[in-house]
Amino acid sequence: MISTIGVFDSGFGGLTVLRALAARLPRARFAFLGDTARLPYGSKSRRTIARYAVQSAQFLVREQGAEYLVIACNTASALALDAIQDAVPVPVLGVIEPGAEAARAASRTGDVLVIATAATVESHAYAAACRARGLRALEKACPLLVPLVEEGWTDHPVTAEVIRIYLAELTAEAAAQGMNPDTLVLGCTHYPLLRPLIEAAVPEGMRVIDSAEAAAEAAVRLFNGHAAPVAGEAAPAELLLRCFATDSVEKFERLGSRFLRRPTGKVELVDLGG
Amino acid sequence: MISTIGVFDSGFGGLTVLRALAARLPRARFAFLGDTARLPYGSKSRRTIARYAVQSAQFLVREQGAEYLVIACNTASALALDAIQDAVPVPVLGVIEPGAEAARAASRTGDVLVIATAATVESHAYAAACRARGLRALEKACPLLVPLVEEGWTDHPVTAEVIRIYLAELTAEAAAQGMNPDTLVLGCTHYPLLRPLIEAAVPEGMRVIDSAEAAAEAAVRLFNGHAAPVAGEAAPAELLLRCFATDSVEKFERLGSRFLRRPTGKVELVDLGG
Numbered sequence: 001m002i003s004t005i006g007v008f009d010s011g012f013g014g015l016t017v018l019r020a021l022a023a024r025l026p027r028a029r030f031a032f033l034g035d036t037a038r039l040p041y042g043s044k045s046r047r048t049i050a051r052y053a054v055q056s057a058q059f060l061v062r063e064q065g066a067e068y069l070v071i072a073c074n075t076a077s078a079l080a081l082d083a084i085q086d087a088v089p090v091p092v093l094g095v096i097e098p099g100a101e102a103a104r105a106a107s108r109t110g111d112v113l114v115i116a117t118a119a120t121v122e123s124h125a126y127a128a129a130c131r132a133r134g135l136r137a138l139e140k141a142c143p144l145l146v147p148l149v150e151e152g153w154t155d156h157p158v159t160a161e162v163i164r165i166y167l168a169e170l171t172a173e174a175a176a177q178g179m180n181p182d183t184l185v186l187g188c189t190h191y192p193l194l195r196p197l198i199e200a201a202v203p204e205g206m207r208v209i210d211s212a213e214a215a216a217e218a219a220v221r222l223f224n225g226h227a228a229p230v231a232g233e234a235a236p237a238e239l240l241l242r243c244f245a246t247d248s249v250e251k252f253e254r255l256g257s258r259f260l261r262r263p264t265g266k267v268e269l270v271d272l273g274g
Numbered sequence: 275m276i277s278t279i280g281v282f283d284s285g286f287g288g289l290t291v292l293r294a295l296a297a298r299l300p301r302a303r304f305a306f307l308g309d310t311a312r313l314p315y316g317s318k319s320r321r322t323i324a325r326y327a328v329q330s331a332q333f334l335v336r337e338q339g340a341e342y343l344v345i346a347c348n349t350a351s352a353l354a355l356d357a358i359q360d361a362v363p364v365p366v367l368g369v370i371e372p373g374a375e376a377a378r379a380a381s382r383t384g385d386v387l388v389i390a391t392a393a394t395v396e397s398h399a400y401a402a403a404c405r406a407r408g409l410r411a412l413e414k415a416c417p418l419l420v421p422l423v424e425e426g427w428t429d430h431p432v433t434a435e436v437i438r439i440y441l442a443e444l445t446a447e448a449a450a451q452g453m454n455p456d457t458l459v460l461g462c463t464h465y466p467l468l469r470p471l472i473e474a475a476v477p478e479g480m481r482v483i484d485s486a487e488a489a490a491e492a493a494v495r496l497f498n499g500h501a502a503p504v505a506g507e508a509a510p511a512e513l514l515l516r517c518f519a520t521d522s523v524e525k526f527e528r529l530g531s532r533f534l535r536r537p538t539g540k541v542e543l544v545d546l547g548g
Contacts, residue, residue: 037318044311044521147421158435165432247318 002240004029005223006066006090008056010039012245012252013146013189014072015259017095020216021070022239025223029240031064034256035272037247041075041119053080054087055272061088064242068223070215071095072189074116078125091222098218099185099211100129100137106207107135107183113170114139116187117146126187136179139187140170149190150255155197163194163201171203185209193258243267276514278303279497280340280364282330284313286519286526287420287463288346289533291369294490295344296513299497303514305338308530309546311521315349315393327354328361329546335362338516342497344489345369346463348390352399365496372492373459373485374403374411380481381409381457387444388413390461391420400461410453413461414444423464424529433468437475445477459483467532517541 005028007018012034022030035041035056041049053076060066069092071077071084077094085092103112114126118141130137145166148159167184174181184206186192192210199208239262245252249267256264279302281292286308296304309315309330315323327350334340343366345351345358351368359366377386388400392415404411419440422433441458448455458480460466466484473482513536519526523541530538 048311143425144418144421144427147418151418153418158432158439161432161435 002027002029003068003223004031004064004066005219006030006057006060006064006069007032007072008035008053008060008069008076009033009073009189010035010041010052010076011073012036012256012259014070015256015264016189016192016212017070017072017215018241019260020210020213021219022241024216024220031060031066031242031244033060033244033270034246034252036245036252037272041073041079046079049076050080050083052076052272054083057084057088057092059244059270059272061090064244066090068219069093070219072212072215074120074125074188074211075123078120078123093215093219093222095189095211095215096125096129096187098214099187099209100126100133100135101218102209102211102214103130103137103183103185104133104135106209107181109180109182110135111174111179111181112137112183112185113174113181114185114187115142115145115166115170115191117141118143120187126185137185138170138174138177138179138181140166140173142166142188145194146188146190149193149258152258154193154258159194160197160201163197167198167201181206183207183209185211187211189259241265244270246270246272276301276303277342277497278305278338278340279493280304280331280334280338280343281306281346282309282327282334282343282350283307283347283463284309284315284326284350285347286310286530286533289530289538290463290466290486291344291346291489292515293534294484294487295493296515298490298494305334305340305516305518307334307518307544308520308526310519310526311546315347315353320353323350324354324357326350326546328357331358331362331366333518333544333546335364338518340364342493343367344493346486346489348394348399348461348463348485349397352394352397367489367493367496369463369485369489370399370403370461372488373461373483374400374407374409375492376483376485376488377404377411377457377459378407378409380483383454383456384409385448385453385455386411386457386459387448387455388459388461389416389419389440389444389465391415392417394461400459411459412444412448412451412453412455414440414447416440416462419468420462420464423467423532426532428467428532429471434471434475437468437471441472441475455480457481457483459485461485463533515539518544520544520546
């Protein structure tokens with residue numbers, strides 16, 4: 001009996017988390033839902049985001065039989081994790097706590113930088129999760145990075161320059177606050193595609209934490225602690241994955257394969273209502 | 275008796291149209307609605323966009339007493355103009371037909387370039403409106419330009435480089451198709467803020483058409499044809515404007531003033547439902 005892991009995002013960036021999960025749990029079956037008709041979540045209220053995220057989680061559990069759930073969306077993790085945990089009877093993991101935990105393990109100075117979307121930064125969820133672990137975190141919104149990834153400019157001089165500008169502003173602000181950061185958290189599921197450019201731009205010796213990888217590590221620990229049905233020895237020939245989207249299936253198939261680094265297969269359209 | 279002109283956009287880019295209108299109709303009163311809770315319209319279906327746009331138009335006419343309506347949103351103009359005209363009993367003008375008409379007046383070769391968002395390009399509304407006037411149009415989606423404007427990088431070397439790349443791709447494609455374009459239409463209400471950089475990047479002698487300006491010109495002609503109550507001699511000391519948004523009033527106030535080139539005043543939150 002193969003277990004099904006449900007993975008949810010407002011878009012398709014969460015496929016970077018699914019890819020990291022699949023590498024660790026090769027015998028699991030995955031169901032991914034991108035709530036693309038209602039993205040971006042970032043500009044919406046907490047109540048609306050919780051309603052959308054709960055509907056999405058219930059679809060994965062009730063309709064797709066997911067026995068575990070990963071919220072591969074920073075905004076939903078920041079604003080709706082409790083509501084989702086209350087609404088479905090399966091273990092649920094977000095991306096923010098694992099990212100903060102990985103930063104704690106990596107940092108020696110205790111000072112951490114976080115780059116993310118404007119919505120995630122405004123929630124200060126990473127700062128709170130870092131503070132709970134005795135870390136000081138400085139967060140910066142980098143609103144151009146998602147559009148640059150979606151334009152496909154993941155290895156482009158313009159993107160390298162934008163990253164250089166954002167990181168220079170962030171490290172200058174950290175220095176002005178007397179911080180000595182040694183760790184940078186990628187707090188958005190789009191950013192792993194920019195990791196080579198980001199690694200090239202950070203100061204010498206700074207550790208880069210990918211919250212997608214951190215979430216996948218944490219998910220394996222959490223899910224194995226429950227029943228251990230998903231860890232396997234040998235990778236199956238194919239990824240057992242069904243992808244669902246609430247709108248624009250073509251765009252999902254086109255862009256999703258970049259995040260997954262393999263074709264998504266046929267994406268199925270679902271209607272979650274208003 | 276001062277007439278009220280309702281101006282509608284999914285966001286606040288349409289304030290560039292309102293600014294152009296106010297310069298021509300200094301004695302009019304304006305009500306602007308940004309349906310920010312439901313943006314972007316671009317990824318949504320025609321039926322959903324029409325429903326949202328009709329609700330927004332009805333709010334401006336029924337609640338705010340608008341006697342004229344300008345749809346300062348390319349996506350809604352492309353996909354919902356008929357539905358809006360059917361739903362409200364006042365003259366309604368979109369931005370696409372005036373932009374195409376201005377291109378016809380400007381072009382001598384009959385070959386026109388259009389830059390716009392992905393959604394507007396995919397609708398091919400500009401190409402159809404140009405074809406109806408005997409013009410050949412080549413459209414290109416420039417998805418990074420709106421985020422660059424919203425980041426405030428309207429006079430930034432990175433933005434200049436992105437514009438140079440997009441225009442080089444577009445003119446190369448036009449040449450490959452045997453076109454001889456002499457006119458470029460800015461088919462997005464965000465792009466007027468980039469006009470200086472765009473003017474600097476186009477080939478020598480190419481005319482740049484701002485669809486916001488073109489729509490304002492057409493609105494004055496249309497509305498004066500109906501009753502001529504809004505054209506005045508002297509500009510009032512202040513712009514008579516009430517702004518409404520369906521979400522994120524703070525962001526609207528912060529960014530809107532860049533498009534309007536003056537403070538928006540206090541933005542009022544409205545709930546249009548679903």
